[in-house]
Amino acid sequence: xxxxxxxxxxxxxxxxxxxxxxxxxxxxxxxxxxxxxxxxxxxxxxxxxxxxxxxxxxxxxxxxxxxxxxxxxxxxxxxxxxxxxxxxxxxxxxxxxxxxxxxxxxxxxxxxxxxxxxxxxxxxxxxxxxxxxxxxxxxxxxxxxxxxxxxxxxxxxxxxxxxxxxxxxxxxxxxxxxxxxxxxxxxxxxxxxxxxxxxxxxxxxxxxxxxxxxxxxxxxxxxxxxxxxxxxxxxxxxxxxxxxxxxxxxxxxxxxxxxxxxxxxxxxxxxxxxxxxxxxxxxxxxxxxxxxxxxxxxxxxxxxxxxxxxxxxxxxxxxxxxxxxxxxxxxxxxxxxxxxxxxxxxxxxxxxxxxxxxxxxxxxxxxxxxxxxxxxxxxxxxxxxxxxxxxxxxxxxxxxxxx
Numbered sequence: 300x301x302x303x304x305x306x307x308x309x310x311x312x313x314x315x316x317x318x319x320x321x322x323x324x325x326x327x328x329x330x331x332x333x334x335x336x337x338x339x340x341x342x343x344x345x346x347x348x349x350x351x352x353x354x355x356x357x358x359x360x361x362x363x364x365x366x367x368x369x370x371x372x373x374x375x376x377x378x379x380x381x382x383x384x385x386x387x388x389x390x391x392x393x394x395x396x397x398x399x400x401x402x403x404x405x406x407x408x409x410x411x412x413x414x415x416x417x418x419x420x421x422x423x424x425x426x427x428x429x430x431x432x433x434x435x436x437x438x439x440x441x442x443x444x445x446x447x448x449x450x451x452x453x454x455x456x457x458x459x460x461x462x463x464x465x466x467x468x469x470x471x472x473x474x475x476x477x478x479x480x481x482x483x484x485x486x487x488x489x490x491x492x493x494x495x496x497x498x499x500x501x502x503x504x505x506x507x508x509x510x511x512x513x514x515x516x517x518x519x520x521x522x523x524x525x526x527x528x529x530x531x532x533x534x535x536x537x538x539x540x541x542x543x544x545x546x547x548x549x550x551x552x553x554x555x556x557x558x559x560x561x562x563x564x565x566x567x568x569x570x571x572x573x574x575x576x577x578x579x580x581x582x583x584x585x586x587x588x589x590x591x592x593x594x595x596x597x598x599x600x601x602x603x604x605x606x607x608x609x610x611x612x613x614x615x616x617x618x619x620x621x622x623x624x625x626x627x628x629x630x631x632x633x634x635x636x637x638x639x640x641x642x643x644x645x646x647x648x649x650x651x652x653x654x655x656x657x658x659x660x661x662x663x664x665x666x667x668x669x670x671x672x673x674x675x676x677x678x679x680x681x682x683x684x685x686x687x688x689x690x691x692x693x694x695x696x697x698x699x700x701x702x
Contacts, residue, residue, distance in 0.1 A: 303401035304581030305699065306411075306574060307567040308669030309337050309490050313504045313657040316420035316559035321501040322492060323421040323561070327356065327363045330492065331371035331417045334565040337490040338413055339376055342567060342579055349569075350409025352383045353400050355392025355416030356661035359385065360428045363419065371417075387661075388590070390628060391687045391695035392416050393564055394664025398588035398697055400568045410576075411569030416661035419561045425660065432595075432691045443540040443596040445533040447690060448523035448551055450598035451629035453537050455550045457597065458635050462550040465630035466516040469555035469654045471644075472627060476651025477509035484650055484677060488669050506558040506657040521549035522556065540596040555630040560657030564665035583672050586682070586698040587613035593692040599632050601694020602686040603639045609684070609696045617642065620698070621680035624667040626687040627652035636686070649674055663687065668697055675701040 311330060314322030322330065331354060338344070354368035368383030388395040393416030400412035431438055438444070445453070455465065479485060480503065491502035527534040527547055534547040574581055589609035593601045602625055610617060617640045625636045625647055633652070637644060650670060653663060664687055671683040686696040 300405045301407055301570050303404040303568055303570065303585045304574065305566060305583040305585065305672060306569055306579045306581055307338055307342055308672055309334060309341070309488050310564035310662070310666050310669055311490055311492050311562050312501045313506055313560040313562040313659060314501050315506055316561055316657070318421060320421050320561060321505055322419070325492060325500065327367060327417050327419045327422065328370045328374050330419065330563045331367065332374035333492060334415065334490060334563045335371055335375040335377055335413060338565050338567050343577060346378050347380045348577070349381055349411040349413050351412050352381060353386060353396040353412060353414040354383060355386050355388070355396040355664065356418055357387055357389055357392055358423045358425060358428050359387055361423055363423045388693065388695065389690040390626065390660055391664045391689045391693070392661040393666065394668065394685065394687060394695050394697055395590070397566050397568065397665055397668055398695070401585040401588060404568060404570050410573040411567070413565055413567055415563065415565035415665035417563035418659040418661040420559045420659060421561050425559070443536055445537050445596060446523070446526065447598060449527050449533045449537055449547065450596065451551050451631050452523055452527065452547050452549045453541065453597050454599060454631040454635055456544055456548045457541065458638060460550065460631050460634045464634055465550050465555040466513050468630045468633060469516060470511055470513055472648065472651045472654040473508055473511040475649060476507055476655035479650035480504065480507065484673065487673050504656050506560050507655055511554065516554040519552040519554050522552045524549040537596055551629050551631070555654060557628050557653035558657035560659050562657065562659035562662050562666070564662045564669060566665050566668060581702055583699045583701050586700050588697050590693065590695045593694060595692035598690065598692045599628060599688035600635060601688045601692065602632065602636045605694030605696045606640065606684065606686055609698060613698055615698065620682050620684045621646065622649065622671060622674055622678070622683045623647045624671045624683070624685040626658065626663055626667060627654040628658060628688050630654065632688050664695065668699065672699060672701065
C-alpha cells in the first residue's frame with residue numbers, strides 16, 4: 300500500500316463559544332475558507348492540487364449544513380474543480396476526516412487531500428440538530444441513553460475517580476496550556492483570524508484561564524447532579540445498565556470539562572509523489588487509524604478499546620508510543636485512559652487540552668493531530684497517538700510517526 304504523509308497542519312485560535320466570543324462574527328464557511336487558504340498559500344497549491352476536501356462538523360444545520368465542505372472550497376481560493384465532503388462522527392469528525400483521507404491515499408484513490416473540520420458553537424449551538432440518539436424514545440429507551448455529563452460521572456464512579464482527581468487534572472491542563480502559549484509552542488500551526496480589512500480578530504486561544512487553582516475549582520457546583528437526580532432521573536437510567544452501582548458520584552463541572560468554543564483545523568495529507576511534485580517535505584507518516592463502537596450509556600470510554608485495537612492492528616505496544624493526545628472532553632475520560640494503560644501523565648496532553656483550550660466539536664480531532672505532530676518535533680520524539688471519546692459510544696485513534 301502507498302504511504303500517507305502529513306505535509307502541513309494548521310488551526311485557528313479557539314474563541315469563546317458565546318455571543319461575546321471573538322469569533323462569533325465569523326461564519327463557519329468563512330472560518331473554514333480561511334484555513335483552506337492558509338494551507339493553499341503555505342504550500343503553494345495551484346489548480347487541482349488535491350483530490351478532495353474532507354471536512355468534519357457535528358451540528359450540520361443552518362450555516363453548517365448543505366455540505367459545508369463544498370461551500371468552504373468555493374469561498375476559498377482553491378480551484379473550483381476540487382470537490383468537498385462533509386462528514387460527522389461527532390467529536391471525532393475532524394480526526395475521521397484525516398483518517399479517511401489517509402486511507403484513500405493508502406488505497407491509491409488520489410495523491411493528496413485537505414482534511415479537518417470546523418465548529419462554530421457560538422453560532423450553531425450543540426444539539427440544535429435534534430439528533431435521534433438524544434430525543435427519539437424508540438432509540439433512547441433500549442440503549443439506556445443518558446447525557447454525556449452523566450456518562451462522564453458514571454466513568455468516575457465505575458473506575459474510582461474523585462472530584463479532587465478530576466480537579467487536579469484540570470488545573471494541570473490550564474498550567475500546561477499557559478506554558479505552551481508562553482513558549483510559543485503553537486506558533487507553527489496557528490493561523491490568526493482576520494477581518495475583511497486585514498485586521499486581526501483573534502490570534503490567541505481565548506478560553507484559557509491561566510492561574511486556575513484547586514481552590515477555584517472547589518467552589519464550582521457539580522454541573523450534572525440535578526439532571527441526574529431529578530425525577531425521572533438519568534442516574535437511575537444509568538444504574539439500570541450498571542446495577543452494581545448504588546449511586547452516581549457527580550464530580551464534573553465547568554472547570555474540569557471541555558470548553559464550548561469556536562474553531563477550525565486543517566491537515567494536508569499526500570503520498571510521496573505529491574510531495575515531490577510540489578517541492579514539499581513530509582513531516583510525518585500516518586502509521587495507523589482505527590475506530591470502534593462502545594457501550595452508548597457510559598459512552599465516553601472509547602479511547603481505551605480503540606487504542607487497544609490500533610496497537611494490535613499496527614503491531615505496536617503502548618510502550619512504543621512517545622506522546623499521547625487524549626481529548627479532554629471530561630477529566631474522567633483522560634483519567635480512565637491513563638489508568639487503563641498505566642501511562643505516565645507526563646506523556647499525555649503535554650500542552651494542555653480541551654479543558655483549558657476548548658473543544659470545537661468538528662475540529663478537535665484534527666487539532667490534536669497537529670498539536671501532537673508539533674510536540675513530537677519539539678521534543679525530537681518519533682511516535683504519537685491521538686484519540687477521542689465520541690458521543691453515542693464510539694472511539695477513534697490515529698498513530699503518526701514523525702519523519
